[in-house]
């Protein structure tokens with residue numbers, strides 16, 4: 468147990484920076500959150516009660532739009548949004564390659580073909596030039612993804628969509644609380660999808676929402692989450708009527724009162740969460756400023772970044788090992804790093820079903836080989852941040868490229 472061994476990488480049997488894995492993300496639940504859920508359990512409404520309305524109203528206000536439709540997940544929100552924007556069998560839906568598979572899967576469930584656009588190397592946000600080049604008469608919808616928590620260029624995407632008679636949606640599952648030029652995420656496209664999975668900005672257990680300024684779109688989405696039926700159980704109970712009509716084909720994508728109460732309580736804490744996420748990001752940027760082997764993604768000017776993720780690139784020429792080895796070494800040091808994402812067009816399902824594969828989105832494919840997501844969640848302490856920095860510096864020193 469000499470000092471030489473203590474200084475060695477944990478993956479080689481040395482002392483780890485920390486014992487027990489620091490996760491890359493996790494929820495923050497306080498006593499108010501617990502009390503909010505307990506109150507619903509005692510209230511008599513477990514689902515589709517007053518907490519849904521309350522949460523939707525608060526969420527719409529926060530997103531700067533007139534309507535929020537709470538649904539059972541971010542995935543359900545995407546499906547609901549695309550259906551509301553008129554995606555039908557045979558349509559094409561343009562999505563960035565660098566996203567979670569659900570962004571593309573929702574199009575497939577509607578019978579459409581996802582078309583994968585490339586991203587910009589410094590932000591990994593969708594490249595509008597790539598989107599423009601992929602537009603065709605079949606393009607029904609363009610979807611922006613606020614990768615990592617900063618809004619993509621909706622102004623440019625919007626003009627491209629308009630030129631081609633397509634709609635514009637936002638996968639804003641990373642960006643609740645972010646903004647572009649002072650306009651909140653959620654208000655930057657015709658419909659925006661949010662997720663309340665525990666790793667996201669606010670937790671509902673599972674949950675999501677589709678938000679929009681358009682009343683007809685919102686009405687469609689309310690029916691879509693409830694089997695395509697225009698009235699819900701509570702409205703019928705209040706009217707004393709059994710009659711209802713199913714006018715569209717929908718699903719059960721409802722979010723329960725239990726989940727909405729938790730989400731409302733969490734939403735009240737969002738500003739504090741964002742402040743902490745931004746402070747952690749600033750600490751990481753400062754700590755890696757002198758380390759050319761660790762390059763944080765760029766924060767675009769004029770943007771309020773919501774920092775769902777803190778992603779760094781590990782330029783291949785700066786390292787003597789590949790990203791997989793760096794990842795394993797950081798995990799061995801007790802740092803729960805992750806990788807977001809495998810470019811969607813490289814997944815076996817898409818290769819087999821749509822004939823996609825390497826070469827379609829070279830920027831996203833090259834980035835995928837170099838990216839790592841560092842731990843980022845509001846409950847991280849300064850000591851946790853210092854552990855991440857120490858582990859990254861230790862691994863970078865051990866695996867520096869020799870010229």
Ligand SMILES: *Cc1c(COP(=O)(O)O)cnc(C)c1O
Pocket residue numbers: 540541542543566567569570612638640641661662663664674675
């Ligand atoms: C989390 C996420 C989703 C899906 O959200 P769920 O609530 O897990 O269904 C979709 N798109 C992106 C970019 C996400 O990060």
